[in-house]
Amino acid sequence: MNQTVPSKSRSPIIRNWLVGVALILLFIWSLSGLKFEGIQEYGVQVMASIWEGFTHPDWDYVYLPEGEDLLRGLLETLTISILGTFISAFLCIPFAFWASANMSRLKVISGSGKFVLTVIRVFPEIIMAILFIVAVGPGAFAGVLALGVHSIGMLAKLYSETIEAVDDGPREALQACGASKLQVLRFAVLPQVIPQFISYALYRFEINIRSATVLGLVGAGGIGTPLLFALQTRNWSRVGVILLGIVVLVILIDLISGWLRRRII
Numbered sequence: 001m002n003q004t005v006p007s008k009s010r011s012p013i014i015r016n017w018l019v020g021v022a023l024i025l026l027f028i029w030s031l032s033g034l035k036f037e038g039i040q041e042y043g044v045q046v047m048a049s050i051w052e053g054f055t056h057p058d059w060d061y062v063y064l065p066e067g068e069d070l071l072r073g074l075l076e077t078l079t080i081s082i083l084g085t086f087i088s089a090f091l092c093i094p095f096a097f098w099a100s101a102n103m104s105r106l107k108v109i110s111g112s113g114k115f116v117l118t119v120i121r122v123f124p125e126i127i128m129a130i131l132f133i134v135a136v137g138p139g140a141f142a143g144v145l146a147l148g149v150h151s152i153g154m155l156a157k158l159y160s161e162t163i164e165a166v167d168d169g170p171r172e173a174l175q176a177c178g179a180s181k182l183q184v185l186r187f188a189v190l191p192q193v194i195p196q197f198i199s200y201a202l203y204r205f206e207i208n209i210r211s212a213t214v215l216g217l218v219g220a221g222g223i224g225t226p227l228l229f230a231l232q233t234r235n236w237s238r239v240g241v242i243l244l245g246i247v248v249l250v251i252l253i254d255l256i257s258g259w260l261r262r263r264i265i
Contacts (some may be wrong), residue, residue, distance in 0.1 A: 053236020054243070061238050062245075070245045073216075073223035078249065080140050080215070080222050081208040084147025089201040092152040096159030103163060106242050113160070120153030125211045129220040129224065140221030147208050147215070155204055162196045195264050200262075202257045213246050 062070045097103050099113030123131075128146035136142050170188040179187070216224020223242060230238040 013265065022081035022264070034154060046214055049234070050236050050239075051250055053238075054240040056237055057241035057244055058235070058237040059241060061241050068226060070223070070226075070241060073226050073242070074245050074249050076140055077209070077212045077216070077222035077224075077246075078253075079257035080143045080147065080212045080220075081205060083144045084212070085201060085208050087144070087207040088151035089197070090156050091148070092156035092159060094151060094199075096163060099156060100138070100163040100167070102166070115158075117153050117156050117160075120149070123148045123150065125215060127217050129215045132228040133219055138219035138221075143212060143215045143220035143222055146220055147211060149213075151204055155200060158200045159193070159197055162193050162200070166192045198264050199261045202261050205249075206257050208253055 008021050008152060095117060099110055099117055101107065101110045104110050125146050128150050129142055132142040132145045136145065166189055170192075174184045174188050189211060212222045213224050213227070214224035216226075217228045219225065223246060227242045229238065230236075
């Protein structure tokens, strides 16, 4: 006996097909905005030079006793990332409690905190770096401030979500015993959130390592500055060894950070 498919079971299929067709049409429309004018006259020659430089890195640039080299640039990038993450990991804690809905009775208080964090996250690290370069001058200090301020927005958002997910049982028990707000925070909230706070800070540190390499392109210190000079002078062998050093540094930081997060959580 043949049974017709109920209309309710067909509606999800039709909706999925419509969404799929809409995404395909959107993709085709976005491609129509690209204007490809062909490969430039010396494009193949330039690409060959880039490949030659990447396959034959300038190993002499790894360490130069008389001046700036790869190791010093990577070390400065690492210090910028560490200081920027350290600053944001502590400064974002008050913002996180401000934006947590379960830490205040009025929604307008937590809502205003979430709005402030959204405003902070609007500005990318490069824009922050340019602003701080104007204020304090070019160099690593501007990079530290840019990473520190920008990371407050994202870390505080993650911290506030962690605070909102805490178990209310210990907090309610302490409040029933007459504990003060500071005691409730110290003995009921912080023990639950500190491990997750550290894990998020380590994850943000991984992201800041990558961001710090880009900030040097605008003069905020780190390995990005010599990378920019090498690109401008078309010294592809030096570009190759710098990129190789960045890859090695990022991989090592990811491995160490991942191991630490597994030990904490």
